[in-house]
Amino acid sequence: MSFVIGRGSDAETVQAGRVGTYRALDGSDGADLYVDLDDPHAMLVVGKRGYGKSYTLGVVAEELARAAGVAPVIVDPMGVFATLADGSTGESVPVEVVAEPTVAADALDPRSWCALLGLSPESGSGSLVWQAAQESATLEGMREHVAATDAPGADKRAASNHISLAESWDAFDPDGLDAADLAGSAVTVVDVSGLEAAPMNAVCRAIAEALYRARITGTIDRLPWLLLDEAHAFFGGVAADALHTVLTRGRAPGVSLVLATQRPSSLSETAVSQSDVLIAHRLTAEADLEALEAAQPTYVHESLADRLPTEPGSVVVIDDATETIHAARIRRRDTPHGGGSPSAREVADQP
Numbered sequence: 001m002s003f004v005i006g007r008g009s010d011a012e013t014v015q016a017g018r019v020g021t022y023r024a025l026d027g028s029d030g031a032d033l034y035v036d037l038d039d040p041h042a043m044l045v046v047g048k049r050g051y052g053k054s055y056t057l058g059v060v061a062e063e064l065a066r067a068a069g070v071a072p073v074i075v076d077p078m079g080v081f082a083t084l085a086d087g088s089t090g091e092s093v094p095v096e097v098v099a100e101p102t103v104a105a106d107a108l109d110p111r112s113w114c115a116l117l118g119l120s121p122e123s124g125s126g127s128l129v130w131q132a133a134q135e136s137a138t139l140e141g142m143r144e145h146v147a148a149t150d151a152p153g154a155d156k157r158a159a160s161n162h163i164s165l166a167e168s169w170d171a172f173d174p175d176g177l178d179a180a181d182l183a184g185s186a187v188t189v190v191d192v193s194g195l196e197a198a199p200m201n202a203v204c205r206a207i208a209e210a211l212y213r214a215r216i217t218g219t220i221d222r223l224p225w226l227l228l229d230e231a232h233a234f235f236g237g238v239a240a241d242a243l244h245t246v247l248t249r250g251r252a253p254g255v256s257l258v259l260a261t262q263r264p265s266s267l268s269e270t271a272v273s274q275s276d277v278l279i280a281h282r283l284t285a286e287a288d289l290e291a292l293e294a295a296q297p298t299y300v301h302e303s304l305a306d307r308l309p310t311e312p313g314s315v316v317v318i319d320d321a322t323e324t325i326h327a328a329r330i331r332r333r334d335t336p337h338g339g340g341s342p343s344a345r346e347v348a349d350q351p
């Protein structure tokens with residue numbers, strides 16, 4: 001029997017992931033710390049650059065890859081999670097890497113198409129793109145729809161140019177990722193590091209929506225866990241609506257979200273307040289501390305800023321299910337960590 005974050009003390013550790021150990025006041029390691037992987041959760045992993053957010057997300061991903069009944073998916077904007085597939089020093093970690101992800105054009109609704117292309121739906125070209133997205137499921141179809149209208153030539157040209165821009169992203173394909181591709185038991189790493197912010201958001205939105213809808217309609221059995229690194233990049237783009245849906249309504253269909261960010265103040269208030277598990281690394285920026293303090297539950301009586309650790313890999317965990325707060329150290333990765341910054345000394349030491 002151990003403490004399982006999201007479940008409580010004296011809990012069985014079945015369907016729970018071992019993510020680290022308790023940290024005693026003198027800094028020494030204590031008992032193992034687990035997180036619940038049975039129920040759906042909204043987790044938030046925060047910390048300033050270099051203190052271990054991506055590392056922690058990798059540890060959670062390793063545990064999810066080994067857990068039964070879940071479909072873990074990482075959207076990877078920095079291209080650092082493919083190393084999960086590079087061999088494990090412990091129990092194996094099944095991984096599928098999607099190196100060049102695409103999604104179907106009709107995964108986005110007409111409003112999102114206008115937002116993605118920076119067009120006002122009220123403008124001539126914007127309304128053409130809106131109609132095209134409403135009528136066609138592919139970029140080619142959208143282009144044909146625009147060409148066939150009797151709108152003014154300038155509007156048609158502008159709409160068509162914007163559709164060409166979307167084509168140039170290489171992010172849309174009728175055979176793009178769907179829920180079935182993402183719902184395997186291995187952790188699916190969707191490497192969006194080669195995409196600009198707009199198509200990266202489009203891919204993230206399509207994935208979040210596909211997983212959510214598939215659980216509502218019962219087309220997938222496993223419970224999806226969507227992990228987002230650099231999550232702030234998705235809350236200012238077209239992915240935001242779909243992520244809010246998962247945050248506010250994902251629990252009933254069993255969709256979990258794990259958000260990692262160095263800038264919690266750049267997430268929406270909902271994203272911070274809906275999280276039932278907060279894993280906080282060192283954080284110093286005033287605005288970020290304020291964003292967390294504002295959403296701090298009433299059972300946390302002391303200032304979070306005073307409790308935050310100073311070492312990479314050390315965390316404070318706030319667990320809503322048990323209304324408890326814990327000092328812990330995240331365990332070492334079993335697979336190689338793909339993040340971390342290069343040092344000039346390392347380069348100089350190379351033969």
Ligand SMILES: Nc1ncnc2c1ncn2[C@@H]1O[C@H](COP(=O)(O)OP(=O)(O)OP(=O)(O)O)[C@@H](O)[C@H]1O
Nearest residue numbers: 048049050051052053054055312313330331339340
């Ligand atoms: N739990 C841990 N155990 C041991 N080392 C760790 C741990 N967490 C982080 N580190 C070390 O700290 C370094 C930085 O971690 P990481 O790359 O996850 O930072 P980050 O907070 O995600 O930074 P960024 O904002 O740049 O993505 C890692 O390369 C690793 O060496």
